[in-house]
Amino acid sequence: MTGRKLLVYLLRFDAAFLTLAWIAVFLPRSVMASSNEMLGLDVLPAIPIVDYLTRSLAAMYGARGLFGWLASVDVERYRPMVLLMGWSNALLGALLIGIDLYAGMPLYWVLGEGPGIIVIGLAMVYLCRFVEEPAS
Secondary structure, eight states, X not given: OOHHHHHHHHHHHHHHHHHTTXXXXXXXXXXXXXXXXXXXXXXXXXXXXXXXXXXXXXXXXXHHHHXXXXXXXXXXXXXXXXXXXXXXXXXXXXXXHHHHHHHTOOHHHHHHHHHHHHHHHHHHHHHGGGXXXXXX
């Protein structure tokens, strides 16, 4: 399997995973609250800002997935965008580790969120090496 094909598969996997976040936009509040408790987190506060932040963040993750899917259709054309997505993922993952630690998230959360995003981002950057830049 070529590096180009691996990049396409990685972008599509990432896109599919991210677009699943749209489900959370429409979840009933009771489901969100029980999911929060199942994860061993505190009771989800029933205030507007929490609903806004959880749903808008899920919507943004879903929207980001569309960009990954678009990039996977023509990786040569969208190579600069893939590089930006990769580097921004690596930065986002590092920031999320810091945010998770600052917020007092459980260790399983810290290790399950940021490091994976960093790895996917750096893999995107690395696999771009196998994609020719578009002719200008």
